[in-house]
Amino acid sequence: KAGVTQTPRYLIKTRGQQVTLSCSPISGHRSVSWYQQTPGQGLQFLFEYFSETQRNKGNFPGRFSGRQFSNSRSEMNVSTLELGDSALYLCASSLSASETQYFGPGTRLLVL
């Protein structure tokens, strides 16, 4: 069974731009979560989607948003990029709530 895939793997943007990252979960998994990883803050939860509904949201500004499609694929969007948004963005999928989360390889975003 294929693992979690994320596209693109690398992105370079400039301040003020917006970016969309994509995540395809493991087949049959209905929950998708997003995390931001930075050297200073570590791994932080962004949000979680289940059956196209956002169920949980971390402590991030409204510039960070996401959605989930009927096939469980998910996208996250960051608008008005800031230098501090440079990070590795990780997507994880699980069968349902309270299940093990399996991570993709991440998208590394660099904001200049």
Next chain:
Amino acid sequence: AQSVTQPDIHITVSEGASLELRCNYSYGATPYLFWYVQSPGQGLQLLLKYFSGDTLVQGIKGFEAEFKRSQSSFNLRKPSVHWSDAAEYFCAVLYNQAGTALIFGKGTTLSVSS
């Protein structure tokens, strides 16, 4: 508030020696606990998990962890470290309320010396 503490930022172990990485958690309910490993530039790979039952859990690559409720700990162990084990290790607790989220520790970087 829920939190995970990994007291050791960096550990160096000789190849063939035993390893123990510490993890302490703060969580009001019965915790679901995980250990993940991350190689440079890569995503997180699940090593093992504890949901309930036997407090000593076995994982991949010869790793094991022991859940101790009285000490709020979930330490990771390996009897004999290989050079390929050099990576960053993260302990996490699953926070389950109105949706689920993993709360991670800051991680422990393991270096293996020959």
